[in-house]
Amino acid sequence: xxxxxxxxxxxxxxxxxxxxxxxxxxxxxxxxxxxxxxxxxxxxxxxxxxxxxxxxxxxxxxxxxxxxxxxxxxxxxxxxxxxxxxxxxxxxxxxxxxxxxxxxxxxxxxxxxxxxxxxxxxxxxxxxxxxxxxxxxxxxxxxxxxxxxxxxxxxxxxxxxxxxxxxxxxxxxxxxxxxxxxxxxxxxxxxxxxxxxxxx
Numbered sequence: 001x002x003x004x005x006x007x008x009x010x011x012x013x014x015x016x017x018x019x020x021x022x023x024x025x026x027x028x029x030x031x032x033x034x035x036x037x038x039x040x041x042x043x044x045x046x047x048x049x050x051x052x053x054x055x056x057x058x059x060x061x062x063x064x065x066x067x068x069x070x071x072x073x074x075x076x077x078x079x080x081x082x083x084x085x086x087x088x089x090x091x092x093x094x095x096x097x098x099x100x101x102x103x104x105x106x107x108x109x110x111x112x113x114x115x116x117x118x119x120x121x122x123x124x125x126x127x128x129x130x131x132x133x134x135x136x137x138x139x140x141x142x143x144x145x146x147x148x149x150x151x152x153x154x155x156x157x158x159x160x161x162x163x164x165x166x167x168x169x170x171x172x173x174x175x176x177x178x179x180x181x182x183x184x185x186x187x188x189x190x191x192x193x194x195x196x197x198x199x200x
Contacts, residue, residue, distance in 0.1 A: 011046040019061040024107050028058050028121070029114040055120055058111060062124040065107045070131065072097070083142035084186060087155070088179055090135070094159060095175030098166040105167035106160075132156060146192045151185070158182050 018040035022031040033054045037044050051057040076093035080086045097103065104110075108125040115121040136152035145151055158178040165174035 011040070011042045012050050014040040014042055015047055015050065015057065016060060016064055019057050020064065023058065023061050023111070024065075024104055025102065027114060028111050033057075058115075059120050059124050062108060062111055062121065062128070066124065066128045066131075069097075069128070073135070083139045083144075087136065087139045087143060087151075087186065088182055090139075090155070090159070091162065091175050091179035091182060094162055094178075095172065098162075098172040098175055103166065103172075106163045109160075109163070129156075132159070143186075144191045145186070146190045151189060154185055155182055158185075 015036065018036050022036055022039060033047065034044075036057065037047055040046075047057060051060055073090060073093045076096070077086045077089050079092075080089040108128050111121050112125045133152045133156055136155040137148040140148035140151040140155075158181055162174040162178035165171050165177075
């Protein structure tokens with residue numbers, strides 16, 4: 001039987017792993033590029049050849065977190081049957097994130113608080129926010145609510161509030177509290193009028 005050759009981790013992957021640990025743990029401005037390079041064990045040229053700049057690396061780090069968040073939420077929602085259950089299930093996915101070792105708040109909020117309004121970092125964060133808002137609106141529409149966009153905005157506030165409470169108050173149960181508030185909000189939200197069946 002042939003011996004297995006260990007898989008070599010690319011410089012890109014090593015830099016992203018180091019960025020994920022350091023930027024998320026300490027902040028994108030606090031951590032200098034030399035620390036990321038040292039942590040990753042790569043040459044400085046590798047970073048600039050791969051990402052172009054520190055801002056490019058920060059964007060790639062956030063894009064990686066965005067993809068992981070999408071996958072985690074999508075995987076969690078497969079446990080639920082109806083659009084209404086899925087709407088509330090997003091908070092279950094959020095609660096699971098709160099209990100992960102090293103949870104340190106929202107990576108997108110933290111990164112954008114340290115960058116300028118017109119930075120490329122802000123664009124990645126905006127894409128993430130748009131995706132989450134669209135997910136809420138799509139599920140609210142599928143559940144038959146009259147104003148899916150309003151529900152999406154309200155749910156985004158509950159989602160953000162849970163994240164702040166989990167971080168600031170060290171309260172991982174904040175997602176459960178937000179989920180309960182979201183259920184009350186849905187109960188109070190009007191449904192769209194039924195569309196008459198033309199076949200009748």
